[in-house]
Amino acid sequence: MPDWGMQNRLSRIIRPKSGHCVMLAVDHGYFGNIPGQLKCFGDLNPLFEHADALMLTRGMLRSCVSPDSDIPIVLRVSAGASMLKELSNEEINVTIEDCIRLNVSAITCSIFVGGEFEKQSLLNLSKLVNWGQEYGIPSLAVTAVGREMVRDYRYLGMASRMAAEMGASFVKTYYCEDFQNVTSICPVPIVIAGGKKTPEREALQMARNAIDAGAIGVDMGRNIFQSDKPIGMIKAVRAIVHEGAGVDEAFEIYQNGPVGL
Ligand code: 5RP
Numbered sequence: 001m002p003d004w005g006m007q008n009r010l011s012r013i014i015r016p017k018s019g020h021c022v023m024l025a026v027d028h029g030y031f032g033n034i035p036g037q038l039k040c041f042g043d044l045n046p047l048f049e050h051a052d053a054l055m056l057t058r059g060m061l062r063s064c065v066s067p068d069s070d071i072p073i074v075l076r077v078s079a080g081a082s083m084l085k086e087l088s089n090e091e092i093n094v095t096i097e098d099c100i101r102l103n104v105s106a107i108t109c110s111i112f113v114g115g116e117f118e119k120q121s122l123l124n125l126s127k128l129v130n131w132g133q134e135y136g137i138p139s140l141a142v143t144a145v146g147r148e149m150v151r152d153y154r155y156l157g158m159a160s161r162m163a164a165e166m167g168a169s170f171v172k173t174y175y176c177e178d179f180q181n182v183t184s185i186c187p188v189p190i191v192i193a194g195g196k197k198t199p200e201r202e203a204l205q206m207a208r209n210a211i212d213a214g215a216i217g218v219d220m221g222r223n224i225f226q227s228d229k230p231i232g233m234i235k236a237v238r239a240i241v242h243e244g245a246g247v248d249e250a251f252e253i254y255q256n257g258p259v260g261l
Pocket of ligand 1 (some may be wrong): 110
């Protein structure tokens with residue numbers, strides 16, 4: 001018998017109708033990565049209505065998202081390192097009581113498999129899974145990639161599988177060649193990160209390839225909010241993820257979007 005609360009929260013993120021999801025990632029600032037468009041976070045609000053869920057930190061949630069909003073929140077609850085130091089050296093920085101108070105739909109942290117603080121990051125995830133079991137809150141594991149790690153299916157597949165074995169409800173990882181070798185060994189749903197900004201057609205192609213290879217969606221940030229047409233871009237990604245659109249059709253949706261936000 002699935003846990004009702006856990007399942008209900010998860011189905012707010014992964015839409016039951018399509019079994020897929022488009023999450024908007026805006027948590028980059030937690031380690032000091034503040035791409036231009038994140039400087040004034042409030043400006044990103046027009047994108048929210050097009051996302052199935054928003055991934056962000058506690059501070060930005062309180063400051064920049066109206067409590068009237070009904071967008072499901074995937075709260076990043078890890079911190080402790082800036083991009084100037086060792087990124088894997090992070091710990092859990094939000095209590096489960098605050099997650100409940102903020103009415104979040106899922107909690108998330110990164111795991112740094114092969115990283116200097118690998119064990120610490122894996123135990124961080126364990127903490128979220130244990131909390132989740134107790135309170136019915138799903139956990140998203142982000143397979144963060146250190147500078148020295150190769151983003152191939154062997155590494156990303158191993159990290160994703162480890163996250164699933166540890167009890168994560170779903171996994172966020174990077175797209176790579178032969179991505180079906182990642183999804184086929186991971187028993188929980190996988191969403192892909194967008195990564196650094198690339199030309200829109202390339203980002204849409206990546207989303208298409210990921211879905212074709214078994215991902216259930218995206219948790220995309222920079223390739224949406226750094227686009228010249230962010231609304232068109234998120235709508236285009238949605239068409240791929242939820243409606244099975246091809247890249248040409250999605251690209252046209254992007255092109256028809258308004259310039260800026
Ligand atoms: C960093 C994250 C970020 O949310 C994610 O990488 C951002 O998405 P994008 O790469 O699409 O900008 O989890 O660990």
